[in-house]
Amino acid sequence: MKLNHLNLCVLDLSEAIVFFQSLLGFRLIEQKGAVIAVMDDGHGFTLVLSSMQANPNENYRYPKDFHLGFYVDTVTEVNEFHKKLIASGIASDPPKMMRGGYTLYFTALGGILFEVTCFDN
Known part of the structure; x- marks a missing residue:
């Protein structure tokens, strides 16, 4: 499946x-x-x-740990994506090593959490 x-x-x-x-x-x-x-x-x-x-009177948000994850093949792709985010005006901390991968987290589209990770170091 x-x-x-x-x-x-x-x-x-x-x-x-x-x-x-x-x-x-x-x-x-x-x-x-x-x-x-x-x-x-x-x-x-x-x-x-x-x-x-x-409803504008509701405090809408996805659950705290909900996120969309994207895997890429290289550390360079994560770094280039980070540069693309910054150029697009989307704030993000720099990528870092965590849980066995080189990972970038950022929020966009009204608070949705996104992840871009490479596991090939």
């Missing part, structure tokens, strides 16, 4: 589409207005972004 798609609820659909295209290399396959976008990573994984109709 293989995980082949995920529906991720986001606060700003347009921002999320640009984020996944420009920083993570996803391709927009289909968009249904301001409600749903279907994206492809080029490796058989489909990401469905759904616009969340959040």
